[in-house]
Amino acid sequence: xxxxxxxxxxxxxxxxxxxxxxxxxxxxxxxxxxxxxxxxxxxxxxxxxxxxxxxxxxxxxxxxxxxxxxxxxxxxxxxxxxxxxxxxxxxxxxxxxxxxxxxxxxxxxxxxxxxxxxxxxxxxxxxxxxxxxxxxxxxxxxxxxxxxxxxxxxxxxxxxxxxxxxxxxxxxxxxxxxxxxxxxxxxxxxxxxxxxxxxxxxxxxxxxxxxxxxxxxxxxxxxxxxxxxxxxxxxxxxxxxxxxxxxxxxxxxxxxxxxxxxxxxxxxxxxxxxxxxxxxxxxxxxxxxxxxxxxxxxxxxxxxxxxxxxxxxxxxxxxxxxxxxxxxxxxxxxxxxxxxxxxxxxxxxxxxxxxxxxxxxxxxxxxxxxxxxxxxxxxxxxxxxxxxxxxxxxxxxxxxxxxxxxxxxxxxxxxxxxxxxxxxxxxxxxxxxxxxxxxxxxxxxxxxxxxxxxxxxxxxxxxxxxxxxxxxxxxxxxxxxxxxxxxxxxxxxxxxxxxxxxxxxxxxxxxxxxxxxxxxxxxxxxxxxxxxxxxxxxxxxxxxxxxxxxxxxxxxxxxxxxxxxxxxxxxxxxxxxxxxxxxxxxxxxxxxxxxxxxx
Numbered sequence: 001x002x003x004x005x006x007x008x009x010x011x012x013x014x015x016x017x018x019x020x021x022x023x024x025x026x027x028x029x030x031x032x033x034x035x036x037x038x039x040x041x042x043x044x045x046x047x048x049x050x051x052x053x054x055x056x057x058x059x060x061x062x063x064x065x066x067x068x069x070x071x072x073x074x075x076x077x078x079x080x081x082x083x084x085x086x087x088x089x090x091x092x093x094x095x096x097x098x099x100x101x102x103x104x105x106x107x108x109x110x111x112x113x114x115x116x117x118x119x120x121x122x123x124x125x126x127x128x129x130x131x132x133x134x135x136x137x138x139x140x141x142x143x144x145x146x147x148x149x150x151x152x153x154x155x156x157x158x159x160x161x162x163x164x165x166x167x168x169x170x171x172x173x174x175x176x177x178x179x180x181x182x183x184x185x186x187x188x189x190x191x192x193x194x195x196x197x198x199x200x201x202x203x204x205x206x207x208x209x210x211x212x213x214x215x216x217x218x219x220x221x222x223x224x225x226x227x228x229x230x231x232x233x234x235x236x237x238x239x240x241x242x243x244x245x246x247x248x249x250x251x252x253x254x255x256x257x258x259x260x261x262x263x264x265x266x267x268x269x270x271x272x273x274x275x276x277x278x279x280x281x282x283x284x285x286x287x288x289x290x291x292x293x294x295x296x297x298x299x300x301x302x303x304x305x306x307x308x309x310x311x312x313x314x315x316x317x318x319x320x321x322x323x324x325x326x327x328x329x330x331x332x333x334x335x336x337x338x339x340x341x342x343x344x345x346x347x348x349x350x351x352x353x354x355x356x357x358x359x360x361x362x363x364x365x366x367x368x369x370x371x372x373x374x375x376x377x378x379x380x381x382x383x384x385x386x387x388x389x390x391x392x393x394x395x396x397x398x399x400x401x402x403x404x405x406x407x408x409x410x411x412x413x414x415x416x417x418x419x420x421x422x423x424x425x426x427x428x429x430x431x432x433x434x435x436x437x438x439x440x441x442x443x444x445x446x447x448x449x450x451x452x453x454x455x456x457x458x459x460x461x462x463x464x465x466x467x468x469x470x471x472x473x474x475x476x477x478x479x480x481x482x483x484x485x486x487x488x489x490x491x492x493x494x495x496x497x498x499x500x501x502x503x504x505x506x507x508x509x510x511x512x513x514x515x516x517x518x519x520x521x522x523x524x525x526x527x528x529x530x531x532x533x534x535x536x537x538x539x540x541x542x543x544x545x546x547x548x549x550x551x552x553x554x555x556x557x558x559x560x561x562x563x564x565x566x567x568x569x570x571x572x573x574x575x576x577x578x579x580x581x582x583x584x585x586x587x588x589x590x591x592x593x594x595x596x597x598x599x
Contacts, residue, residue: 004028004037004080004112007066007088027114028082037080063089063100070107077108085115086135087142093428097139174244175224177270188271192224196239197273203240204282205486206493209233240286246279247272261446280453285493303338305362305492306502310340313505313567315351317344321358340504354545356506356564364580364588365502366473368568373590374466377498377570393452400445407438469494500569507545508563516541 006028032039069075081104083089089111090097101120104111110121118131125132171179176192179185195216202212216231223231243250249269250261267276274282303321310319320343339355346353368374411434414427472491476484516537523533565579581587 001036001038002078002080003040003076004032004082005040005066005075006082007063008084024084024088024114027084031082031112031114067100067103070104070109075109078110079108080110080112082112082114085113086111086138087145090139091142091145093143094136094140095428097143098136101135101139173270174239174242176239176273177244186270188273193273195221196245199236199239200245200274200282204285204490204493206489206491209236209240212236240282243279244270245273245282246276248276261442264449276453280450283450285497304358305488305495306365307492309496309499310502310504310566312342312344312351313503314507314510315342315344315349316503317342317349317351319343319504320346322346322355340506352507352510352545354507356504360580360585361504361566363585364578365566365568367586367588368576368578368590369469369473371590373576374469374498376592377568377572377574377576393448397445397448397452400441400448404438404441404445407434407441410434411438466498469498498571500571503567503569505566506564508542508565510545511541511543513543516543 006025008024008028029039031037066075066081086097086101090100092100101111105120105122105125108122110119112119118134120131120135171183173179173186176189176196177186178189180187199212199216202215207215210233213231213233213236221231223235239245243265246267247270248265248267250265252261306319307321308318311317312319319340322339322341323337338358340358340361341353341355342351345351411431414431414434469491472487472494476487476491519541520533520537523536524530528536563579564582565577567575567577569575577591579589579591
């Protein structure tokens with residue numbers, strides 16, 4: 001007994017609430033019973049809410065899965081595919097629809113259209129060529145109907161867009177708003193807007209999405225959907241990245257099965273919770289947070305303000321925090337002393353395992369931030385890529401807009417040809433290729449505009465960071481618990497905005513053998529005796545830190561800190577060299593330039 005497979009499709013989710021699913025299912029069952037077929041229930045081929053006009057049912061739906069099952073032999077030749085009508089398979093252009101249709105038949109599958117009881121197979125088409133003509137006519141009519149509907153919908157939406165200043169497009173809006181009764185404006189829902197403001201403040205203060213969700217759930221803050229599952233990171237991400245935060249509405253169109261931005265955001269469409277400049281600053285902060293830097297941990301403290309910023313000055317690898325695990329002492333827990341150490345040395349990659357006590361390092365760094373040198377570091381302009389890249393962004397934006405205009409002009413000319421009828425296949429293929437190019441260039445333009453705005457906002461804001469850093473440092477000493485966590489998280493965030501990286505030299509300046517050989521040659525050329533030159537080099541030009549024991553395999557002195565220093569490299573391109581006093585980390589010496597000797 002042959003096996004039959006039922007394929008059900010409708011294009012809008014609203015049709016699921018109606019009779020479409022029941023109707024298509026029942027007529028499939030009736031046909032199977034009438035013709036003695038076995039209806040397969042192990043493979044379900046349903047595209048509920050997917051369009052056949054843009055080929056979504058083929059590229060990402062169940063029909064594509066059916067074709068793949070046929071190719072893999074899971075659906076055997078001689079089987080039947082039951083559909084309500086041919087327009088359920090495809091509403092694409094005739095040649096594309098015919099390719100799908102004949103591709104199924106060539107695999108030995110019989111297609112039955114239940115609405116008109118037509119049976120299509122390789123044999124039936126050979127015996128009655130008229131059936132192929134009928135199928136092509138049905139496909140052409142289906143495509144024309146969908147194309148006309150698409151044009152009408154686009155025209156209606158275009159008219160709505162033109163009236164956007166007078167009347168809102170739809171009632172849909174972010175979940176912290178609602179449409180007014182006269183449909184002319186959106187209104188903030190006060191209690192929800194306050195929650196969103198709190199989420200934004202936490203994010204600016206250095207908290208990630210997981211921590212924000214944890215706080216909302218711990219405080220029993222109700223979700224906007226009254227979900228029993230509580231707050232999710234996806235909701236927080238959606239809120240934080242929404243243009244609606246500064247009152248803008250980004251319209252979208254569907255092309256090639258994807259939603260893409262259509263034009264520039266319409267500003268002033270929604271009531272704003274923040275300025276446009278603050279919005280793009282927030283996006284810049286969140287983007288930088290994803291590429292490293294001091295971050296708020298998921299515990300009760302931010303143990304390392306410089307996580308991701310501090311690098312080993314010798315091997316350029318990361319400096320990690322060691323010794324921070326709580327150590328039990330009876331019923332109490334005492335924190336071990338914490339140290340910064342080269343991760344490469346810890347993993348045996350050949351660097352030097354000299355440590356720097358974290359508290360001493362943090363004390364000296366915060367002392368630097370309190371001084372005037374921080375202001376100078378901010379003002380220095382060297383390689384501020386965000387500032388200097390803005391003209392480049394503007395050039396790329398102008399070029400991309402020009403390309404989009406050219407593509408739209410070419411599409412317009414080809415559409416004029418299309419309206420004349422009897423359009424060659426090559427013209428249709430060219431239209432599709434240009435539409436794909438338009439999608440790509442539109443996405444590129446949107447990304448470039450956002451990057452340009454973020455760069456401009458971030459550069460303007462950087463000077464204001466100084467006051468914030470000093471305020472947080474001052475308040476940190478008088479707080480504990482949750483408030484201390486928030487202050488340290490915010491301070492870590494601000495430091496990442498100012499500082500590109502900190503190169504740490506816990507053993508002071510070390511020299512390469514080649515450099516020492518060069519200096520020795522110079523000393524001998526000046527008349528130094530060999531013994532005196534070697535003694536001088538041994539005392540002042542070290543190639544490695546002191547060892548605990550003699551010999552090349554002796555362990556390095558873990559706290560060898562003679563002449564230790566670090567180099568702060570600012571986002572604006574400037575740098576400062578900081579030499580803390582070994583006995584008192586609050587006493588520091590700051591140099592503007594690196595010494596001539598190589599470190």
